[in-house]
Amino acid sequence: MSDAHPMWLRPGPIPGLAGGAVLITGDDPLLDTVRAEARAAGMHLVGPDQPAALVRISIDRASGGAPGTETGFVLTGDGERTVVVAGGASGALCGWFEIVRRAATGRLHEPGTTRHEPAQAVRILDHWDNIDVHPVMGQVERGYAGGSIFFDAGRVRDDLSRVAAYARLLASIGIDRVAINNVNVHAREARLLTDDLADVARIAAEFRPWGIRLHLSVSFASPIVLGGLETSDPLEPAVRAWWREAADRVWAAIPDFGGFVVKADSEGQPGPFADGRDHADGANLLAEAVAPHGGLVHWRAFVYNHTQDWRDRTTDRARAAFDHFTPLDGRFADNVIVQVKHGPMDFQVREPVSPVLAAMPHTRVALELQVTQEYTGQQRHAVYLAPMWREVLDFAPFGAAGPTIADLAAAGGGIAAVSNVGDDGFWTGHPLAQANLYAFGRLAWDATLDPAAILDEWIALTFGSGASGSDGEIAAVVHELLDDSWSTYESYTAPLGVGFMVTPGTHYGPSVDGYEYSPWGTYHFADRDGIGVDRTVATGTGYAGQYPEPWASTYESLDTVPDELLLFFHHVPYSHRLHSGSTVIQHIYDTRFAGVERVDAMVDMWQRLDGRIDGDLFARVRDRLTEQQRSAREWRDHVNTYFLRKSGIADERGRAIHP
Amino acid sequence: MSDAHPMWLRPGPIPGLAGGAVLITGDDPLLDTVRAEARAAGMHLVGPDQPAALVRISIDRASGGAPGTETGFVLTGDGERTVVVAGGASGALCGWFEIVRRAATGRLHEPGTTRHEPAQAVRILDHWDNIDVHPVMGQVERGYAGGSIFFDAGRVRDDLSRVAAYARLLASIGIDRVAINNVNVHAREARLLTDDLADVARIAAEFRPWGIRLHLSVSFASPIVLGGLETSDPLEPAVRAWWREAADRVWAAIPDFGGFVVKADSEGQPGPFADGRDHADGANLLAEAVAPHGGLVHWRAFVYNHTQDWRDRTTDRARAAFDHFTPLDGRFADNVIVQVKHGPMDFQVREPVSPVLAAMPHTRVALELQVTQEYTGQQRHAVYLAPMWREVLDFAPFGAAGPTIADLAAAGGGIAAVSNVGDDGFWTGHPLAQANLYAFGRLAWDATLDPAAILDEWIALTFGSGASGSDGEIAAVVHELLDDSWSTYESYTAPLGVGFMVTPGTHYGPSVDGYEYSPWGTYHFADRDGIGVDRTVATGTGYAGQYPEPWASTYESLDTVPDELLLFFHHVPYSHRLHSGSTVIQHIYDTRFAGVERVDAMVDMWQRLDGRIDGDLFARVRDRLTEQQRSAREWRDHVNTYFLRKSGIADERGRAIHP
Known part of the structure; x- marks a missing residue:
């Protein structure tokens, strides 16, 4: 279909399925798609006279045996065969790919009946x-x-x-x-x-x-x-x-x-404000047009003042979407979806x-x-x-x-x-x-x-799994490398929820003050004594009050605000002690040093796969990891030096921070 | 010739010259240019039988009456007429424009003889x-x-x-x-x-x-x-x-x-370093090629490491051109010019x-x-x-x-x-x-x-002068607006010689830390205690030692370094007292406040010319001044807030600085 990487759908016969019979009952273009997929997996299509097929897929739109939605399906394994009864053709297609996943992860024909329906309809x-x-x-x-x-x-x-x-x-x-x-x-x-x-x-x-x-x-x-x-x-x-x-x-x-x-009245895009109308008026206009066709309007709530004056510490971009949209609740047409970051x-x-x-x-x-x-x-x-x-x-x-x-x-x-x-x-x-x-x-x-289970599923599909005779070392390395990588990234970039500190425009690489004096509403307010944005109701912008309880109180108080969001909600001295026991400044230093060490470990991990994995893929990942390593060091040093210069507080563990 | 603004050569007859006779003796394309200019100024060309012409221009290549260079000329006025004797045709052209300047500034036919030669041959x-x-x-x-x-x-x-x-x-x-x-x-x-x-x-x-x-x-x-x-x-x-x-x-x-x-081995441009040669080798290569034709090679000395590590405070971009080029003194061919910023x-x-x-x-x-x-x-x-x-x-x-x-x-x-x-x-x-x-x-x-005199000359040529019946108010406003404008700009941008603090890439508008963690070698090293680059021999990068005496010592010592270059040569506490009597931090605040006031005054000054000057030009300058005013405020507030946050030292005059 293209010469691009197959991602998680590896081409060719699927072990466990290839060579087997599949019975797909019904007449629908999507079922033809399923049939083609099954053939590509190495299966042969059979008719209803062969009920003992390895896989049977059918549609039952109305009976109690099928889920209530077109996309849902019920999957039953008996250890040797799998039967999918779908609510519609799209459910049959989803059911097929569930079988593919099970094949890759060693769960093909797993005994038992499970119902599958998308949690999110859109x-x-x-x-x-x-x-x-x-x-x-x-x-x-x-x-x-x-x-x-x-x-x-x-x-x-x-x-x-x-x-x-x-x-x-x-x-x-x-x-x-x-x-x-x-x-x-x-x-x-x-x-x-x-x-x-x-x-x-x-x-x-x-x-x-x-x-x-x-x-x-x-x-x-x-x-x-x-x-x-x-x-x-x-x-x-x-x-x-x-x-x-x-x-x-x-x-x-x-x-x-x-x-x-639609992105309207946001970052320069046109919208209903130009005519003195509000976002409900705007969204409903389009909703009316698409409703006869069963269409949807996704209307983005990403509306804020992007020409804010940094001198004004009362305006808070974080408040904006709530302030703009919640007064309109109930006024949007049924086929409008307000899309919220x-x-x-x-x-x-x-x-x-x-x-x-x-x-x-x-x-x-x-x-x-x-x-x-x-x-x-x-x-x-x-x-x-x-x-x-x-x-x-x-x-x-x-x-x-x-x-x-x-x-x-x-x-x-x-x-x-x-x-x-x-x-x-x-x-x-x-x-x-x-x-x-x-x-x-x-x-x-x-x-x-579970994100870790999804990761393993993706690894099995992409790199092969033990069940299909692949290399357990690959799976172990990729899992270890990615599993906690979000936390690793956080540990060398903007600390404690304060955000940004990126190079303006590109948004790549550190620039602690890059957005500090900008019109974008993205500030950390670091001075020689402390850092963070006071978004409390008591003394700040009041953003914390946009939450219902228990979160309004949780975020409002230094006693209860989670460490990882401290600087999003509070301006505190560098000496402020986190629930973790560390001070803010020491946390900044510690996590940045640790973050680089974790990236170093990722580089070493990947190196273990040299020669055991497709050369182009190996090299691409290696090169990216090398850049990540360089960039993580830059983040560590830029952030640490910035805060050492500003706070004058040395690392209590005596590690070198450039002056 | 084009519909662009005429700059300082206003079209049409030149008062004092128009209607008069001009005698231009000699045969040269440049003299034809002079003749065309004289005609365009409203003069009529006459032959040598009319020695009483208002203006006489001739070439005398060898006699003692002419300067030694082709471009030089001797100008003699007697109160009623002007005679130019040039060393060559280019001198005749330069002589003509000297007459134009004199006409515009009320000095036409001024009695006396003056020799004119360019100080710089190139x-x-x-x-x-x-x-x-x-x-x-x-x-x-x-x-x-x-x-x-x-x-x-x-x-x-x-x-x-x-x-x-x-x-x-x-x-x-x-x-x-x-x-x-x-x-x-x-x-x-x-x-x-x-x-x-x-x-x-x-x-x-x-x-x-x-x-x-x-x-x-x-x-x-x-x-x-x-x-x-x-x-x-x-x-x-x-x-x-x-x-x-x-x-x-x-x-x-x-x-x-x-x-x-040639810009070689600089900011990514190719050069002789690639083959292990030096800049003299490189420049002489081209010099050899152009020498038979009397050609020149301008070889730029702007060579430095633009991928410097900001963590390394011993490397000093300011040293680079000296370190690269002075060892090569004497090795450059005669037709090489080393061009130094x-x-x-x-x-x-x-x-x-x-x-x-x-x-x-x-x-x-x-x-x-x-x-x-x-x-x-x-x-x-x-x-x-x-x-x-x-x-x-x-x-x-x-x-x-x-x-x-x-x-x-x-x-x-x-x-x-x-x-x-x-x-x-x-x-x-x-x-x-x-x-x-x-x-x-x-x-x-x-x-x-004198820069002020040049300014007045330019104003007279561009806007007309009192002598030619123009508006003295225009001249006064433009002079007042521009005369000290360099100092005004300095007073709201990077202080005391420290440089940069500009938005990376565009170089427009303030970003105090914009280049601080960059590879460009352009740092101010501000921390909570002080600011500046130590370029002394005693404790710094040694750059001050690249000067001969008396400047090496002058720059080396805090007792003698000029205030305006203090932070170029020294890292000092914010409380350091300048020769002016002010502290560094107070100087930063004072000059930034004063700078904005001066720009405000410029805006007001220009407004006085509304209706007295070409509307397009008036509007263009007004719009630029409005932007300058906005930008100067941004500089003032960004710089002041940056240093207030960093130093914690309030303005001793109690003016508002955004926290």
């Missing part, structure tokens, strides 16, 4: 791909894996074989929707909605056999930019008519089109969970994650993000007895994430970053999965 | 123009006035009328050479030397009527890049032959070609004078200035640079009894500067930045000119 990947190539940013905004798989040379690619391969990979992890273009919709990309529909339909056709719907990011100013109207006012009849007609044209070209993604800032290595996710009970709210590693090493650092996502999903905003973030998202909005793939041969730049895409899909399907 | 303007447009930097590296006047759409412009106008302007201030392309020679621009020679010859043809020679920046790797050789080793016969043939081709196309400018770092608002300028008595050394305002406000801030240049030119490295920098340059290398013009309608972005180009030419001709 599981969408957002691409920040552009058609035009930005001279600095490249083609994919915050992309670290080459150019777009969808676009090239100013238009949709002629050869979409990579898209087909991608669709198959996504289907295998349960992703059911993809938005193909950047939420920052520039002039060229705006026209995807109109001039390029025939080409967009070609992309949709590649996703269709895998049960994946295509979405487009659209500009709120489309009626002006594309329609020649003088306004994009959501209450203007001509604007409403324009959007309805635009939607009609899209669905005429792509009958299973999914809907629109997992933290209140911007995909930092450590943030508290956004209080918006728990503050709009009458709105479909989606959790937005970032698979592309913008602030987490840009796929030059090996950082396995699933443990962070799992923490977010598990967070119980109202306390342990209440719903988790996963529950709240499952109640309507589902989950979205920014993809990390490009036209790079390994898809993700860093081959080990494939694990993040895999884990996102798996957690969107089932938020209770 | 007066070259370097353009950092590229053919290709860099996505971030634009077309002109460190250019703040639009695109290149030479290049457009990937090649030399068809319409060179702006070049013709530019040549006339340069001739009027005595510039005699122009290098048309960037010293960072990229792939496309390298080919100017070969493929584009016919087009380069067209540019040269525009300069020729004004007595200006064209130079090219060339890549030291040309034999490889253009010639297909495997080496650019200067001792390799094939390389020497390649350069000789390249030079022969250039001079065949452009008989009055000037020579080559005025300070040891990089065109900061305040630097000591480079010790290299005084350390190579057996080498032709040129002083390099930067008219384009890279680190001095980028032509968004009004900064008149002549006072800074005059300080450099007046500096006496061996003490008051010895030669000045102007004398040392005059001994062979002359003076060079980076131009500040582009295809902007006002040529220089900020209309008042035209004064810098003007002043550079005038100081290159005569380093003893």
Whole structure:
């Protein structure tokens, strides 16, 4: 299908399945896809007269034996055979890939019956791909894996074989929707909605056999930019008519089109504020247009003042989404999903969970994650993000007895994430970053999965497992290298939840003061005495008060705020003692030294695989680890020297810090 | 000639000259230029039978009545008429423009005889123009006035009328050479030397009527890049032959070609180090090639380690040019000019004078200035640079009894500067930045000119003077606004000679720590106790010892180092008391507050000219001043807050500094 790395779907016969018979009952294009997959795995298709087939897959839309949703399935193993009864064709496809996973992990035909349904009804990947190539940013905004798989040379690619391969990979992890273009919709990309529909339909056709719907990011100013109207006012009849007609044209070209993604009134993008309307007015405008077609509107809550005055310590970017959106709860149409980043800032290595996710009970709210590693090493650092996502999903905003973030998202909005793939041969730049895409899909399907188990599953699929005769050393090294890598990354970058400290613009590499005097609202306020942002109700910006109890009180008090979020919520002296027993300054020094040691160990670990693994992959990972090692040292030294110069407090363990 | 602003050569009849007779004797293309200028000024040409002409210009190559150089002239006024006797045709042209200046400043026919000769025999303007447009930097590296006047759409412009106008302007201030392309020679621009020679010859043809020679920046790797050789080793016969043939081709196309400018082994440019040769080997290679044609090689001394480790406080970029070049003194060919930036770092608002300028008595050394305002406000801030240049030119490295920098340059290398013009309608972005180009030419001709007098001369030429019936208020405002503007800019940017503190990459706007942890060798080492770079011999990098006495001792000691260079040479506590009586920290606060007040006054001053001056020019300057005002506030607040946070020392006058 393409000469790119196969990721977690290794080509060829699947041991345990190959040579066996498979019975797939029913008539549906997706079932044809399953049949083709089974054949590619080395199985032979048989008819219903051979009920003893190794694998049997059928659809039972209504009976008590099947799950209530199209995508769900019931899987029964008896030690020798597996039977899948799905609620619909997409469930059959998901059931097939569950069998593939079980084959790779030594659980094929495992006795017992299990029900499988996606926890999140909407599981969408957002691409920040552009058609035009930005001279600095490249083609994919915050992309670290080459150019777009969808676009090239100013238009949709002629050869979409990579898209087909991608669709198959996504289907295998349960992703059911993809938005193909950047939420920052520039002039060229705006026209995807109109001039390029025939080409967009070609992309949709590649996703269709895998049960994946295509979405487009659209500009709120489309009626002006594309329609020649003088306004994009959501209450203007001509604007409403324009959007309805635009939607009609899209669905005429792509009958299973999914809907629109919108970033409005954010970082310079147009929005309803221009006409004195609010975000509910704006979102409902589009919702009205797509509703007749069963379409969705993903409306991003990432709205804040990006031209803030750093001198003003009362304005708090962390508050912004809550302040903008929660007053609108209940006013959004049923087919609007308000899409909320997992933290209140911007995909930092450590943030508290956004209080918006728990503050709009009458709105479909989606959790937005970032698979592309913008602030987490840009796929030059090996950082396995699933443990962070799992923490977010598990967070119980109202306390342990209440719903988790996963529950709240499952109640309507589902989950979205920014993809990390490009036209790079390994898809993700860093081959080990494939694990993040895999884990996102798996957690969107089932938020209770253990990140370490997902990791092992990905390793088994990607590198082979013991059961299929592979090298246990590979699995051990990759697991050890990635398992705790999020914590490693955190330990040498911005400490204790304070965030940023990155090079402006690129967001790669340390610059402690890089955003300190900027208009972006991303400050640490370090002075000679202390550091941190006072977001308490008592003396700070009041952000802590946006949480329900018990978290409002937990974050408000120095006695209870978790160490890892201390500087997000409080400004404290360097001598402040953490619950861990260490002082803030000593914690900074200790973790930075430890972080580099852990990266050194990762480099050594990987070296153990020299000669035991594909040479190109080995070399790519080795080179990235070498860069991670260099970068981690730079982080350690820059941060340590910065705080030594500022605090004047020496490392209590006497290690060398450059003066 | 073009619809751009005329700069200091206002079109139309010149009062005092128009209507009068001019006698120009001799036969030379440059004299034809003079004749055309006289006609354009409203004069009528007469023959030798009318000796009573208002202006008489002739050439006397050998007699005692003329200066010894081609470009010199003797001017005699008798109150009613002016007679110019020039050493050559270029002197006649210079003489004519001296008459124009006198007409504008009320000194036409002033009684008396004066001899005029350029102090610097080589007066070259370097353009950092590229053919290709860099996505971030634009077309002109460190250019703040639009695109290149030479290049457009990937090649030399068809319409060179702006070049013709530019040549006339340069001739009027005595510039005699122009290098048309960037010293960072990229792939496309390298080919100017070969493929584009016919087009380069067209540019040269525009300069020729004004007595200006064209130079090219060339890549030291040309034999490889253009010639297909495997080496650019200067001792390799094939390389020497390649350069000789390249030079022969250039001079065949452009008989009055000037020579080559080279940036080698600097900031990534190729150079002789690659083959284990030194800069004398490299420069002499090119010198050998151009010598038969009377050509020059300008070889830049801007060589340092730009991948320095910030952790290493012993390496000192300021030392680099001296360390690299002074051991080579005496080894450079006669037609090599080693071109040295005025300070040891990089065109900061305040630097000591480079010790290299005084350390190579057996080498032709040129002083390099930067008219384009890279680190001095980028032509968004009004900064008149002549006072800074005059300080450099007046500096006496061996003490008051010895030669000045102007004398040392005059001994062979002359003076060079980076131009500040582009295809902007006002040529220089900020209309008042035209004064810098003007002043550079005038100081290159005569380093003893008073910057304030040059300013008034420029104002009179540009805006008209009292003598020609203009508005004295305009002259007063422009003078007051610019006269001390260098000091104003210094007062709100990096303090006390420490330099930089600018936004990385763009070099515009404050970022105190922007270059602090970078590989560029540009640090201030501020910590909670103090700031500055210890460059003493006793305890620092030893840079102070690169100066001869009395300066080595002057800079070495805190008792004698000038306040304005304190932090360039010493690391001191914030409480250190300056000779001015202020402490370092209080000086930082005081000057930053005062700087903003001075910019506020500039804004008010300019407003007085509303309605009294060309509307486009008024608006352009007003808009730039508004930006300067905003930027100065940003500098003040960023710097003050940075040092308040770091030092913990409050302003002793109790003014508000953001915490």
